[in-house]
Amino acid sequence: MRTEDLIRAIAADAATPPKRLAPAVWVALAVSAAAAWVAAWGMLPPRPEVDAAFAAVRFPMKFVVTCAFGAAAAALAMRLARPGAALGAARIALFGAAAVLAGAMLVEMYVTPSALWRDRVMGINWLVCLIHVPIFSATPLAVILLAMRRGAPGSPAGLGAAAGLLAGAIGATAYAAFCPNDSPLFVGVWYTLAVGLVTVVGAAIGARLLRW
Amino acid sequence: MREREADWSDWMASAIAGDAGAYRRLLSALAPFVRSVVRNRAASFGLASADVEDVVQETLLAIHLKRGTWDDSQPVGPWVAAIARNKLIDALRRKGRRVHVPVEDFAEVLPAETGDDNGLRPDEAEKLISVLKGRQHEVVKAISVDGADIGETAKKLSMSEGAVRVALHRGLAALSQAYRSFRE
Structure with missing residues (x-):
């Protein structure tokens, strides 16, 4: 087939609407948030009574951190999925989210006697966090990866990792609402490990699923 | 350069709205651009000219199937060049797994090099x-x-x-x- 013949065939298919990336991602995000919330609400008991003064800043801070990572991952994924798009601002947003987490951990270490650091890191039950965050992230990861199949990434594994980070941040946000551990030291260690696991899984699946 | 980009963006927007005429103008204008992008990079990798046209066609198909990733605030040229680059890398990977036969071995049965639009x-x-x-x-x-x-x-x-x-x-x-x- 000559190239001009192929062009004729492609142009004749103009009436088929393109599969747009952005609307699919918005739908995936809405489904993800709902699925993560329903899973967390169904599987975890309500948050136990905690020291109100201790939680006053630390509890909302968990959401600041998870949402900052989620927003950065979403921006990164949208750019990785679009050929020729510069990462620029998205990369800065990711560093920004990491800086917020690191800053919160440093402040916590500053206001906490060093004898208590270990207790703050270990929390009440870190294994619950490591198990549940990936479970709450599973449906988000699946629907976000499906939406990203409409993309055209230069690096399928890279886009898969960004999708995994986004799904992990959504799962962690839902988990945070029920998790009794509010210390940034707990979040910095166990949430990071759990979300990192989802990110690695996303990269591995993306490397196969997101080829085009 | 800037005029060309403005044309491409207009045609792309019309094409996405379903205008086949604008789409054909766009693809006809993009084909030589893609060909030059691919040829520039292919030379250093030793990709034959018939393979170049292969990559051009694969890129045009990808432009079509992935045009939902173009957003109208983004210039068309870099978007197309990035797709072409990806498809060239794919083609080189395919080649990497095959035994390379020097073209001299069957030069006599090969027809003479044909025109730009006719590489296959x-x-x-x-x-x-x-x-x-x-x-x-x-x-x-x-x-x-x-x-x-x-x-x-x-x-x-x-x-x-x-x-x-x-x-x-x-x-x-x-x-x-x-x-x-x-x-x-």
């Missing part, structure tokens, strides 16, 4: 379109090689226009898929 040898051209089966094959062949429009094709094959459109779209997706499966 006839047997290769037939090979590409022959991955399509049944109705998809008939429809894509009628519209591309024979130059019929949707209505004429529908009449000739006694299909509805809607069925022709569906077969055409699936056929183009299958062609793109065929390129990818060479990679496995």
